[in-house]
Amino acid sequence: MPSKRSAARRKASPSGGILLRYRERDTAYGVTRKTTNRLARKLGLSETQVVHVALANLARQTLPRYEADNGPLTERQMEEIRRLQPHGRMKAKASLF
Numbered sequence: 001m002p003s004k005r006s007a008a009r010r011k012a013s014p015s016g017g018i019l020l021r022y023r024e025r026d027t028a029y030g031v032t033r034k035t036t037n038r039l040a041r042k043l044g045l046s047e048t049q050v051v052h053v054a055l056a057n058l059a060r061q062t063l064p065r066y067e068a069d070n071g072p073l074t075e076r077q078m079e080e081i082r083r084l085q086p087h088g089r090m091k092a093k094a095s096l097f
Contacts, residue, residue, distance in 0.1 A: 020051065 023030035
């Protein structure tokens with residue numbers, strides 16, 4: 001029968017985790033634990049936070065930040081924008097240029 005301690009530990013992390021295997025030497029696609037530890041000390045973070053910061057930076061560099069446009073707005077979309085905008089203050093334009 002599992003102990004209360006191990007059951008509580010499983011419940012505390014509902015999102016699960018990943019196994020991180022450090023490299024034997026620093027490369028373009030991985031780092032050693034020593035490098036992670038040096039980064040942590042330099043930044044005043046834990047090793048886990050360093051990994052999260054690195055992944056967040058990679059996500060910002062690699063993943064699109066917005067959905068790609070699917071072409072110009074339809075007339076129905078423009079009518080909805082016109083309906084929602086305050087009267088007399090702004091005008092919806094079909095183009096920025």
